[in-house]
Amino acid sequence: MGSDPQYIKFPDLTLAQHVFNLSNPSCPQTVRQTSLKKVQDAISENKMAPFYRHLAHPVEGILNHSGEGVPQHQASSTKSLISSNMLASRKSPQKIDFPWDESLYQSLVEDNKKELDAFQKEEDEAEEAAGDTEVLAARGKRAEFWARVGDKDKAIESHEALLEKTTFLGTKIDLVLAMIRIGLFFGDTLSVRKNIERANTLIESGGDWDRRNRLKAYKGLHLLTIRSYSVAAPLLLDSLSTFTSYELCSYSALVIYSVLAGSLSLKRVDFKAKVVDAPEIKAILGSGEDRVAALTGEVSSGPGANDEEMKDASTSRATPGAATTAINLTTLGAGSGIQAEAEAPVDFSPLANLVSSLYNGNYRSFFVALAAVEDNFLTQDRYLYEHRAWFVREMRLRAYQQLLQSYRVVGLNSMASDFGVTVDFLDRDLAKFIASNRIACTIDRVNGIIETNRPDDKNKQYADVVKHGDALITKLQKYGQAVRLRGSERS
Numbered sequence: 001m002g003s004d005p006q007y008i009k010f011p012d013l014t015l016a017q018h019v020f021n022l023s024n025p026s027c028p029q030t031v032r033q034t035s036l037k038k039v040q041d042a043i044s045e046n047k048m049a050p051f052y053r054h055l056a057h058p059v060e061g062i063l064n065h066s067g068e069g070v071p072q073h074q075a076s077s078t079k080s081l082i083s084s085n086m087l088a089s090r091k092s093p094q095k096i097d098f099p100w101d102e103s104l105y106q107s108l109v110e111d112n113k114k115e116l117d118a119f120q121k122e123e124d125e126a127e128e129a130a131g132d133t134e135v136l137a138a139r140g141k142r143a144e145f146w147a148r149v150g151d152k153d154k155a156i157e158s159h160e161a162l163l164e165k166t167t168f169l170g171t172k173i174d175l176v177l178a179m180i181r182i183g184l185f186f187g188d189t190l191s192v193r194k195n196i197e198r199a200n201t202l203i204e205s206g207g208d209w210d211r212r213n214r215l216k217a218y219k220g221l222h223l224l225t226i227r228s229y230s231v232a233a234p235l236l237l238d239s240l241s242t243f244t245s246y247e248l249c250s251y252s253a254l255v256i257y258s259v260l261a262g263s264l265s266l267k268r269v270d271f272k273a274k275v276v277d278a279p280e281i282k283a284i285l286g287s288g289e290d291r292v293a294a295l296t297g298e299v300s301s302g303p304g305a306n307d308e309e310m311k312d313a314s315t316s317r318a319t320p321g322a323a324t325t326a327i328n329l330t331t332l333g334a335g336s337g338i339q340a341e342a343e344a345p346v347d348f349s350p351l352a353n354l355v356s357s358l359y360n361g362n363y364r365s366f367f368v369a370l371a372a373v374e375d376n377f378l379t380q381d382r383y384l385y386e387h388r389a390w391f392v393r394e395m396r397l398r399a400y401q402q403l404l405q406s407y408r409v410v411g412l413n414s415m416a417s418d419f420g421v422t423v424d425f426l427d428r429d430l431a432k433f434i435a436s437n438r439i440a441c442t443i444d445r446v447n448g449i450i451e452t453n454r455p456d457d458k459n460k461q462y463a464d465v466v467k468h469g470d471a472l473i474t475k476l477q478k479y480g481q482a483v484r485l486r487g488s489e490r491s
Contacts, residue, residue, distance in 0.1 A: 003170050005211065007140070007178040008247040010147040011155075011185040015042050016086055019055065020382035022063060022098070023087035027380065036098065047115070049108035051150025054084065056100045062087060063098045083152065085187030088385055115145060136165060147178065152186050173202045173211050180218055181247065184225075187382075192222050210244065217245045217254065224257055225383050227390065233261035233274075240280040252346045255284050256377055259351055260384070263358060264394055268402070276359050285352040350376050363399055364420040370395055397433055404441055410450045412443065 018035035021027045027035075043052045055063045062084065119142045126134035143162050146155035156179060163175045176199040183191035199215050207215070220235035236258040239245075243254055262275040275281055350372035357366035370392060378388035403418070404410060416426045430450070433439040441452040 003168075005177075005214070006171060006174040007144060007147075007159075008174070010144055010178075011150065011182055012042065013181060013185055013248065015039065016185045016187075017382050018042075019063075019086050020088055020385070021380075023089055024380070024385070025089065026375075039098075043108070044104075046148050047108050047111045048149045049105060049112050050154075052105055052108060054150065056098045058100050061098075061100065064100070083186065083188070086185075086382075088382075112145075112149060116142070119145065132165075136162065139165070143175075143178075147182060152182060152188075155182050156191070169202060169206055170208065170211065173199060173207055173215075176202060177211075177214060177218060180222075184221070184248075189222075189226060192225075196222055213239065213242045214245045214248075217243060217248055220261075221248060221257065221383065224261060225386075227387055229261045230265035233258070233265045236261055237274050237278070240278070253381070255281065255348070256346075256351065256381070257383075259285070259355060260373075260377070260391070263355060264391065264398065268359075272359060275355060281355075285348055285355060347376070358395075358399065358402075361402065363403065363418045366399055367396075367420055396429065397438055400430065400433065400439060404439065404450065404452050405454075408452055410452075412445070412448045412450055415450060 015038070018038045021032055021035035022039070024032075039055070042048065043055075053060065055061050058064055119138060122141070123135060123138035126138050139158070139162050143155065143158040146158050159175050159179050159182075163172060166172050166175065176195050180192055180195045180199065183189070183195060196215075196219055199218070203212055203215055216235050217239040220232045220239060223229075223232035223235070236254065239254060240258055243251060249257075259275060259281060262271060266274060350369055353365060353369035354373050357363070357369050374388055374392055378384045378391060384391070399419070403415065412423055412426065416423045419426065421429075427443060427445065430439065430441070430443060434441060434443070440454050441450050443450055
């Protein structure tokens with residue numbers, strides 16, 4: 001129950017991010033070249049013959065130019081492709097040279113065969129001279145092998161076979177978590193959802209504290225990829241203080257996901273408590289005294305806590321210098337299993353500006369920060385890229401709602417000036433939200449005003465009942481017309 005997690009080394013999800021970078025037109029050329037070298041080095045080091053074929057094969061490879069337009073899940077006439085959704089777009093960038101080397105591929109295949117033969121020999125010897133534990137250990141090596149070389153189908157198959165033979169609950173949970181990461185690696189949302197449900201069932205039957213926390217981060221990341229930000233935010237924010245799942249993502253990535261999910265979905269009171277004033281986030285997004293206070297624990301102690309030791313710690317610390325915009329988060333988390341690797345410093349200033357400007361109502365700065373967040377984070381992350389336009393639209397809606405809820409009537413020119421946009425843009429943007437009943441207001445272009453019309457709760461409930469009742473009656477009428485039989489047909 002309390003054993004260290006197993007099967008957490010492969011697949012390497014950072015490798016999937018590098019593959020995404022190769023196909024991302026928003027990614028700088030230097031970053032794409034760096035990612036290309038990382039992918040090539042990983043293929044050579046880990047003997048990834050199936051994955052190399054999946055990426056670079058002249059006909060089947062998803063990064064080849066001759067096969068552009070071929071769906072990633074489509075099977076060839078000779079051999080089935082590994083199903084995946086790893087690319088930012090179906091067409092790869094034109095200046096990425098990912099050559100296919102047949103001799104390299106054959107050498108990788110030979111190396112893979114030798115390893116598999118060794119695993120089979122070890123398993124046969126274990127069956128003859130050892131016990132079930134040794135047999136399962138040999139099969140576990142084979143399962144990790146398929147995850148390492150990037151063969152999705154065989155990796156899932158071997159993990160499933162191992163799961164059926166395993167009796168220890170902790171090991172079962174680790175196997176299911178490994179299958180979740182395989183699904184995340186190849187962008188298989190359905191597989192991830194199915195295995196998260198399985199892991200949740202196993203955890204509820206008696207999982208230990210560490211695995212419960214790991215699953216919380218896994219669920220939060222999955223929900224983020226399917227736009228369930230309101231459900232993902234509490235899970236991700238709770239994971240900040242207990243994060244140990246470095247096999248899933250880096251701590252800096254978790255901070256980014258948590259802040260974005262919280263900024264979009266939390267109510268203002270919860271947004272302040274869990275994002276703006278949260279010690280774990282202040283330690284990263286704060287500046288000067290706020291950051292040092294959060295790192296030393298002074299913030300979490302609260303203003304009413306008369307802790308002498310805390311006073312000593314706060315008075316004895318050196319006066320902080322100018323706040324830096326790039327932070328290295330390697331030392332902010334530690335846990336069992338995979339340890340945090342050295343992370344490149346991340347510039348969190350756009351994220352910090354987004355949070356502060358939204359909470360303080362500096363809407364002109366908010367729009368600028370939102371654009372910077374889109375450029376620096378949304379378009380560069382494989383989990384956020386697909387939903388970037390939706391996220392930006394929802395954040396604009398949140399800002400509009402926050403301003404309009406404080407006023408009965410707002411001048412159109414005044415509101416446009418507050419947001420730093422033209423009146424025509426604001427008119428068009430608000431019209432979309434008004435038409436879809438996302439904002440309760442009307443625009444009067446003749447008088448140049450925006451008038452909010454928030455009904456009280458009783459009137460709103462009455463309107464909802466009438467609306468849903470009309471929809472139900474319409475459906476019943478259509479159903480009646482569909483099943484009505486003439487007299488001659490009733491017999």
